Amino acid sequence: MKYSMIFLLSLAVCTPSVVQAETNDQEIQQIKQEVERLKDEIGSLKQQLNQPTESTRNLNINHDANRTQWGCYLDDVKAGSFYGTGSSEAEARGKTLQKCSDRGGACFEVEVKCSQSK
Incomplete structure (x- = not known):
């Protein structure tokens, strides 16, 4: 039990x-x-x-159309004229100065002129 x-x-x-x-x-x-x-x-x-959908494709197209473009130029007596573009002023200015420097010019940022376009 x-x-x-x-x-x-x-x-x-x-x-x-x-x-x-x-x-x-x-x-x-x-x-x-x-x-x-x-x-x-x-x-x-x-x-x-x-x-991508149709709406995102349209957004990309509209985004590119409204994108601001910057252009800068520099005239150097020794090396000639240089032009650079970019999505910002700093980018365009930097490209312009780089081109001038590559050709051995006297490149001063103060002499670079920039403008904005749409």
Whole structure:
């Protein structure tokens, strides 16, 4: 009788952990499936982001049309005239001075004249 009681108690204690282990395995499997589904969905969304739409194409065209362009020039007696363009005044000024320097001119930033166009 003692042994029967011990057996029944040990069975009662062990059974919930076995059932719980099976439940945990099922939950883990469901989570793995959900993760795979989400990975697929992320891949699909990445592809959609990389494909330009009609509205983004129009935005790019309009952006280029409204982009401001800078132009700078420098006249050097020794090396001649130089012209540089860029999307900012600093870029255009730098290109102009670089061209002058490449030809061995006396290039002073103060002498560079810049203007902006659309």
